[in-house]
Amino acid sequence: MATVTHAVEDYLKVIWKLSHRGREGERVPVGDIAANLRVSAPSVTGMVQKLQVMGLVHYARYDGVRLSAKGRKIALEIVRHHRLWELYLHTRLGVPLDRVDVEAERLEHVLSDDMEELLSRALGDPTHDPHGDPIPTKAGAMGTVRGEPLPALTLATPAVVTHVSDRQAEKLRYLVTLGLVPGARVVLLQRAPFGGPLTVRVGRKRCAIDPDLAALVRVSEEAPAAARPKRRRGR
Amino acid sequence: MATVTHAVEDYLKVIWKLSHRGREGERVPVGDIAANLRVSAPSVTGMVQKLQVMGLVHYARYDGVRLSAKGRKIALEIVRHHRLWELYLHTRLGVPLDRVDVEAERLEHVLSDDMEELLSRALGDPTHDPHGDPIPTKAGAMGTVRGEPLPALTLATPAVVTHVSDRQAEKLRYLVTLGLVPGARVVLLQRAPFGGPLTVRVGRKRCAIDPDLAALVRVSEEAPAAARPKRRRGR
DNA sequence: AGTCTCCTTTAGGGTAGCCTAAATGTCAAG
DNA sequence: CTTGACATTTAGGCTACCCTAAAGGAGACT
Numbered sequence: 001m002a003t004v005t006h007a008v009e010d011y012l013k014v015i016w017k018l019s020h021r022g023r024e025g026e027r028v029p030v031g032d033i034a035a036n037l038r039v040s041a042p043s044v045t046g047m048v049q050k051l052q053v054m055g056l057v058h059y060a061r062y063d064g065v066r067l068s069a070k071g072r073k074i075a076l077e078i079v080r081h082h083r084l085w086e087l088y089l090h091t092r093l094g095v096p097l098d099r100v101d102v103e104a105e106r107l108e109h110v111l112s113d114d115m116e117e118l119l120s121r122a123l124g125d126p127t128h129d130p131h132g133d134p135i136p137t138k139a140g141a142m143g144t145v146r147g148e149p150l151p152a153l154t155l156a157t158p159a160v161v162t163h164v165s166d167r168q169a170e171k172l173r174y175l176v177t178l179g180l181v182p183g184a185r186v187v188l189l190q191r192a193p194f195g196g197p198l199t200v201r202v203g204r205k206r207c208a209i210d211p212d213l214a215a216l217v218r219v220s221e222e223a224p225a226a227a228r229p230k231r232r233r234g235r
Numbered sequence: 236m237a238t239v240t241h242a243v244e245d246y247l248k249v250i251w252k253l254s255h256r257g258r259e260g261e262r263v264p265v266g267d268i269a270a271n272l273r274v275s276a277p278s279v280t281g282m283v284q285k286l287q288v289m290g291l292v293h294y295a296r297y298d299g300v301r302l303s304a305k306g307r308k309i310a311l312e313i314v315r316h317h318r319l320w321e322l323y324l325h326t327r328l329g330v331p332l333d334r335v336d337v338e339a340e341r342l343e344h345v346l347s348d349d350m351e352e353l354l355s356r357a358l359g360d361p362t363h364d365p366h367g368d369p370i371p372t373k374a375g376a377m378g379t380v381r382g383e384p385l386p387a388l389t390l391a392t393p394a395v396v397t398h399v400s401d402r403q404a405e406k407l408r409y410l411v412t413l414g415l416v417p418g419a420r421v422v423l424l425q426r427a428p429f430g431g432p433l434t435v436r437v438g439r440k441r442c443a444i445d446p447d448l449a450a451l452v453r454v455s456e457e458a459p460a461a462a463r464p465k466r467r468r469g470r
Numbered sequence: 471a472g473t474c475t476c477c478t479t480t481a482g483g484g485t486a487g488c489c490t491a492a493a494t495g496t497c498a499a500g
Numbered sequence: 501c502t503t504g505a506c507a508t509t510t511a512g513g514c515t516a517c518c519c520t521a522a523a524g525g526a527g528a529c530t
Binding site: 238240242274275277278281282285296297 | 516517518519520524525526
């Protein structure tokens with residue numbers, strides 16, 4: 001059986017990511033993989049054919065790609081590595097939230113099973129990464145993204161940020177400057193009409209934010225287990 | 236200019252390591268590089284020729300390899316990465332001393348400048364790795380291995396382990412089981428005649444050890460800055 | 471010097487992963 | 501059903517790094 005190289009891991013991870021955009025088990029177009037990996041379409045065709053021979057994907061010409069059980073297992077392992085490293089970098093080394101992704105991108109391929117175990121333990125066997133994305137367990141089980149989109153929050157109700165999408169680096173960077181990061185306490189103060197900006201209190205500051213951008217932030221009225229449970233004194 | 240790939244980094248690191256066995260600036264035989272990297276000699280010849288074109292080594296057929304200034308700079312960067320990771324893995328994740336090397340071997344190629352900075356700072360800008368080997372500074376300056384070989388220690392004089400060679404994994408593993416790791420407090424109790432075993436007190440335990448093996452351990456009668464300074468006897 | 475041995479290098483190949491250019495399939499609109 | 505637009509695949513090549521087999525140099529021994 002051929003080796004699982006870094007490139008193979010990258011392909012599986014991207015296929016996994018892209019097959020979770022809409023409904024489950026979606027077939028992923030070759031072109032989307034190419035765009036995501038910044039690689040030419042022919043390269044993807046070639047690699048995907050190889051992955052099929054390795055039994056990691058199901059594939060039919062001109063009809064997209066699906067992960068096999070074996071492929072999904074590897075993909076989830078990589079996602080687990082990625083998110084564990086992200087959390088580690090952010091909480092232990094102080095790498096800013098908008099940079100952990102690129103760093104983890106390289107580290108995810110370099111984590112032995114032993115080390116994964118130790119890393120996870122050192123972090124307290126966490127369930128979510130610093131963006132609020134769930135970390136798959138060793139067995140491949142995965143929690144959910146918690147909370148509802150910020151624009152859907154009830155007015156004047158205190159809430160806690162549970163998730164910030166890391167898909168678009170630029171936007172994430174801006175959200176970070178606003179303080180809209182997991183754990184932050186927010187209140188939706190006002191919704192301007194006709195899809196106008198939201199007015200939000202973030203911590204002690206107040207800001208106006210476009211609802212499309214705010215939709216990248218999820219919040220929960222419940223204090224989530226991961227965040228410090230200090231909504232009131234007493235538990 | 237061609238890219239510095241992982242393979243290039245590995246070659247430079249090994250050339251650096253091998254050129255520091257005896258007197259400084261030694262020319263390194265191609266065969267030694269091959270043996271060290273577990274690669275065939277022709278592969279080394281090929282790569283070395285490439286490195287010369289890149290200006291990273293000086294090389295003449297049948298006459299060994301020397302690092303250029305540029306090559307040495309890169310090599311030291313890799314060594315710095317390696318040793319920072321080793322320290323991190325050992326002190327923060329609890330990876331056993333005899334396993335940090337293999338893990339760091341992969342991590343060393345994956346450390347951006349920003350991260351290196353943060354990692355070093357998080358560790359308190361250390362000067363030595365967990366084996367007691369000096370960590371080169373960002374600028375390329377490097378301290379020394381401290382202490383003298385254990386067999387040369389004065390009898391009955393308390394000392395602290397400052398260095399354990401990591402060259403031979405098997406032997407290192409054994410030394411670790413004896414407790415002969417940097418920071419450990421030792422006393423040389425007895426030297427058997429005719430090159431016979433040494434009797435050493437390590438912490439509270441006592442053990443007999445072959446002098447050849449003991450020579451892989453360096454000790455210092457001074458309590459080194461890195462170890463806890465709670466000695467009781469003078470000097 | 472000659473010759474033997476032990477490197478080291480040259481010659482010739484292989485795999486992995488990427489690319490561009492050209493051919494081919496799919497689907498929707500006419 | 502044809503055709504055009506677009507996605508995808510095939511064909512052919514390139515680089516990086518590794519290999520084995522065979523040729524070539526350097527130093528030791530006679």
